Amino acid sequence: MxxxxxxxxxxxxxxxxxxxxxxxxxxxxxxxxxxxxxxxxxxxxxxxxxxxxxxxxxxxxDTKGLLTALATEAFRKFGDALEAGDVGQDRTERIRSQGRAYVRFALAEPAKFDLMWRYALTDRDNSDYREASSRAFTILDRLVRGEDVTAHDDISAAPSIACWSIVHGFARLALDGVFGTGPGEAEQAAETLLPVVLEHLNV
The missing domain is CATH 1.10.10.60 (Homeodomain-like)
Structure with missing residues (x-):
């Protein structure tokens, strides 16, 4: 020692x-x-x-401690990307824009994106990690449910979870090559197909 x-x-x-x-x-x-x-x-x-x-x-x-630090920084940058992606003339357009930002982040940082959701490998009780990950969801939640979000239980947040599930699933499919593996194909799918998919959300 x-x-x-x-x-x-x-x-x-x-x-x-x-x-x-x-x-x-x-x-x-x-x-x-x-x-x-x-x-x-x-x-x-x-x-x-x-x-x-x-x-x-x-x-x-230990390894979990270092991976937690990496995941924390990834969530901070992810939150920044979601904030920057919140643009548009109305709520629907803003949700689509933020969804595209979500997928673009996943495609640009695939290893970090993978780590962010591998909860068994990170310390979810770490205060910095909790703050960064909670901020990212809150950015999405406030856009979907409105700026004056007060209830934070899963049932109340169901519209946001539905949006999150669709966009996250789309990102995962894009990373797995479902929308093409050629240069720019996944990015193009995020720009053109994802907004159409999000039209099926009743939010």
């Missing part, structure tokens, strides 16, 4: 104070993008960051 801690201190000397954590997160993003969730490892993260194998555990506790 002492040797591990000493190696962490040695490996951290090349980083300014507070810079190792973001460096590890950046390396972890690279591993996740290349290997996917199931091929992710702390050791490879450490190797790409140029630190000892003990360094990631020293900062994040």
């Amino acid at each position: 002492t040797d591990d801690l000493n190696s962490v201190k040695t490996d951290e000397r090349g980083y300014h104070h507070g810079a190792l954590r973001p460096a590890l997160l950046k390396a972890a993003e690279s591993v996740l993008a290349d290997r996917g969730v199931d091929g992710f490892s702390l050791r490879e993260t450490a190797r790409r960051a140029g630190v000892s194998p003990a360094a990631p555990a020293h900062h994040f506790g």
